[in-house]
Amino acid sequence: xxxxxxxxxxxxxxxxxxxxxxxxxxxxxxxxxxxxxxxxxxxxxxxxxxxxxxxxxxxxxxxxxxxxxxxxxxxxxxxxxxxxxxxxxxxxxxxxxxxxxxxxxxxxxxxxxxxxxxxxxxxxxxxxxxxxxxxxxxxxxxxxxxxxxxxxxxxxxxxxxxxxxxxxxxxxxxxxxxxxxxxxxxxxxxxxxxxxxxxxxxxxxxxxxxxxxxxxxxxxxxxxxxxxxxxxxxxxxxxxxxxxxxxxxxxxxxxxxxxxxxxxxxxxxxxxxxxxxxxxxxxxxxxxxxxxxxxxxxxxxxxxxxxxxxxxxxxxxxxxxxxxxxxxxxxxxxxxxxxxxxxxxxxxxxxxxxxxxxxxxxxxxxxxxxxxxx
Ligand SMILES: [Cu+2]
Numbered sequence: 001x002x003x004x005x006x007x008x009x010x011x012x013x014x015x016x017x018x019x020x021x022x023x024x025x026x027x028x029x030x031x032x033x034x035x036x037x038x039x040x041x042x043x044x045x046x047x048x049x050x051x052x053x054x055x056x057x058x059x060x061x062x063x064x065x066x067x068x069x070x071x072x073x074x075x076x077x078x079x080x081x082x083x084x085x086x087x088x089x090x091x092x093x094x095x096x097x098x099x100x101x102x103x104x105x106x107x108x109x110x111x112x113x114x115x116x117x118x119x120x121x122x123x124x125x126x127x128x129x130x131x132x133x134x135x136x137x138x139x140x141x142x143x144x145x146x147x148x149x150x151x152x153x154x155x156x157x158x159x160x161x162x163x164x165x166x167x168x169x170x171x172x173x174x175x176x177x178x179x180x181x182x183x184x185x186x187x188x189x190x191x192x193x194x195x196x197x198x199x200x201x202x203x204x205x206x207x208x209x210x211x212x213x214x215x216x217x218x219x220x221x222x223x224x225x226x227x228x229x230x231x232x233x234x235x236x237x238x239x240x241x242x243x244x245x246x247x248x249x250x251x252x253x254x255x256x257x258x259x260x261x262x263x264x265x266x267x268x269x270x271x272x273x274x275x276x277x278x279x280x281x282x283x284x285x286x287x288x289x290x291x292x293x294x295x296x297x298x299x300x301x302x303x304x305x306x307x308x309x310x311x312x313x314x315x316x317x318x319x320x321x322x323x324x325x326x327x328x329x330x331x332x333x334x335x336x337x338x339x340x341x342x343x344x345x346x347x348x349x350x351x352x353x354x355x356x357x358x359x360x361x362x363x364x365x366x367x368x369x370x371x372x373x374x
Contacts, residue, residue, distance in 0.1 A: 046070075051249045054281065055272045055293070057088040057135045058252035064131045065254045067090075075120065091165050121123055135253065138271045142180060143231035147209035150237070150244030150257040150285065153292035154218065158211030160236060162312060162336075172316075174210040181210060207261055208238055215322045217298060222335035224299045228308035230274045237261075237268040245287035250302055254286045275302040278356040282337035295341035301361060303331060311369065330366035332356055 048069045053059045090100065103109060145160040156237035161169040174181070217223030227233055237246055239259040246253030253270060261268040285296035303311065307329045314325040336356025 003126070019104045024084050024088070028320070050252065053252050054276050055252075055274065056161050056276070057272055060134050060248065061252045062133045064127055065256075071120070082365075099186070132351055136270070138234070139232055139267065141232075142234040142271055144227065145234040145236060146225065146227070146238045147211060147238065148225075148246055148257065149288075150246065150296070151240035151295035152242065152290050153285075154186065154216070155218045155223050155285075155296065155297050155298045156214060157223055157298075158209060158214040159312065160209065160211060172213050174212060176210065177206045178208050178210075205240060205259070208240060209236060213312065219295070220340055221323075222297055222299055222338055222340055224326065224335055226301045226303060226308065226311050226322070226326065227275060228305040229276065229278050229302045230305060232271060232273055234269055234271045234273070243287050244285045244288050244289050244296065245261070246283070248281055249280040253348045257286060269309060275300075278304060278361070280300045280336045280356070280361050282358075292341065293306045297335075297338040299332065299335040299337050301326070303329065303361075307368075328368070329367050330363045332361045332363060336361055338352075
């Protein structure tokens with residue numbers, strides 16, 4: 001069907017259309033410039049808001065995310081262009097009173113429009129599965145196995161077992177149930193002393209793990225989980241009460257922490273291939289678990305493998321606390337990525353600005369304490 005152009009000449013219409021195209025191009029260019037210039041550089045921009053990953057798994061997920069967004073932007077751009085093309089060149093004009101040519105039931109067009117989205121989904125699905133398999137893969141011989149217990153409203157971290165230089169494992173896990181431990185504790189203290197088991201024997205929490213080297217979070221102290229860089233680490237998650245979620249933004253990974261993993265048909269374990277650089281990484285509970293859910297913050301402190309062995313030895317042999325052992329290996333003894341809830345209240349709701357440098361947690365002018373010295 002030939003379109004009528006009313007009184008306007010063909011040349012006039014063409015120049016008006018080209019003006020419109022220029023205007024649209026300017027808007028698109030300005031939009032892209034805003035997108036690029038508001039970031040802190042091309043790499044920052046291409047992460048599209050995601051944190052910098054510090055594990056190979058996180059890097060793989062970051063790359064998948066970047067390419068998924070780029071693919072979506074390309075598809076979005078094509079759709080926007082098609083819309084602009086229609087509203088620019090096929091708008092209603094004075095003197096037109098009939099429908100434009102209708103193209104429903106056009107087989108080639110309809111098949112193309114069905115096939116292309118399916119292809120896009122198939123490609124996204126393929127790369128998602130590849131990355132997911134990498135993220136969820138577990139080796140039989142991780143270098144460090146830690147247990148993570150979430151409870152209302154804090155965390156307990158323990159070292160289950162650690163691979164030694166000769167390839168054998170040193171076990172720190174205490175293979176006793178919570179009630180046995182509770183009874184022992186009560187004998188020592190002479191009164192009732194509850195462990196995360198909750199003391200209810202109609203509710204046997206024998207899946208909870210205990211270790212001779214533990215770090216327990218308190219309202220005054222953020223629990224710090226010290227881990228070595230460059231080693232495969234397994235996390236074994238368990239909740240002592242309700243469902244929590246273990247989330248380290250820089251791992252780009254979070255996982256629900258469930259009570260009764262067996263009855264809930266869940267695998268509480270996951271691994272990371274390695275932490276790629278030393279530093280402090282904040283961790284949070286990412287499952288709304290009750291009144292003080294927001295204060296369930298923790299810190300992962302990644303140190304060199306050498307410092308890690310020294311840290312474990314100090315805790316094991318000299319019974320130092322987490323903070324004392326950290327100071328002894330010349331690390332800042334308290335968390336540098338987050339503060340306890342109470343302190344925040346004291347500052348009137350603001351997180352204090354200067355709590356430390358997460359990229360450098362080394363104490364200045366410090367010499368590592370020799371083993372056996374006190
Ligand atoms: Cu929680």
